[in-house]
Amino acid sequence: MLVNADFDRPALVTPDDHRWTPSPQRGVSRVMLDRVGAEQARATSLVRYDRASDFPSHAHPGGEEILVLEGTFSDETGDYPAGCYLRNPPGSAHRPRSAEGALILVKLRQMAPDDATIVRVNTQDPANWTQGDGRSVCALHRHGDETVDLIEITAGAALLPRHVDGAEIFVLRGGLRWGDRTLPPQSWLRLPGGEYADLRAGDEGLVAYLKTGVIAPIVSTAGERGVPASPADKEYPT
Structure with a gap:
């Protein structure tokens, strides 16, 4: 799947362009801002969690970046209200959820392989x-x-x-x-x-x-061609 995949030209998505579509997980929907790939993709998305929704535990071989826009986003490391910025490095894994519901900006597979810093910033x-x-x-x-x-x-x-x-x-x-x-x-x-x-x-x-900085079209990560050994190894699409 290719969404705004020409990185040599400006790409713009306004609220008038938002088209919410269900994700593979019940209670979680998304707006694709850019995407290069199918289910396991280099992607930027808006993701909405309904109240009491969650994802199974999964890995992020190319890293994951999150800015919480509304509500509270949670995983094993804590509860993150609106204004929190999270950065999970390549190879990390978690089980995300939201008790009250949340809207987040998510970026997947866009980190350098040697960018191993875990980041948590309260911008409020x-x-x-x-x-x-x-x-x-x-x-x-x-x-x-x-x-x-x-x-x-x-x-x-x-x-x-x-x-x-x-x-x-x-x-x-x-x-x-x-x-x-x-x-x-x-x-x-x-x-x-x-x-x-x-x-x-x-x-x-x-x-x-x-x-x-250089906004690259895709990040190649080790093991992308392999078959996940367990649900915890799978990167769920957002």
Whole structure:
């Protein structure tokens, strides 16, 4: 399956484009933002857990990145309310669930094989934010050329003031001006390398997830061609 799979061109999904489809697990649905692969794919998705829903235990051979947008997401390591950022490295496994229901942004199979850091950041904690260069930043992760942050900027401020090798943006609050459009919350935008002076905060300012660095089409991981030995070894699609 290929969804927004041309990484040399901008890709945009706004809330008007959201098409919720059931996942293989009852009570869990998704919006595919980008996807390269079938059930085991390099994928970026919005995933909604209904109340009292869960997934069987499964592995993530290429890693998993999660930003909790609504509700509370849980697994064996704890309960993570809205605003929590999680990063589970390649080879990790867990059994995700949600008692009250949750909406999460999920990225699968997009980590470098040597990126072994487990990350848990509460972006609601003011202590995790710093101010400088006219913006507030909550640093989430750094590895190689990859930088992941939450960014808050005031109305009209430039989001990308310098050249980037690639960028991925998810609007959390406010709006993002791109040319003559203003992208509302829950809009997702992926950009190839370049300069983007026309990306600015809307009239209400902007809070956004921002990843910069080379946005690669796929990450190859060891054992992808093997058959899972048990349910715990299987990577469930999202």
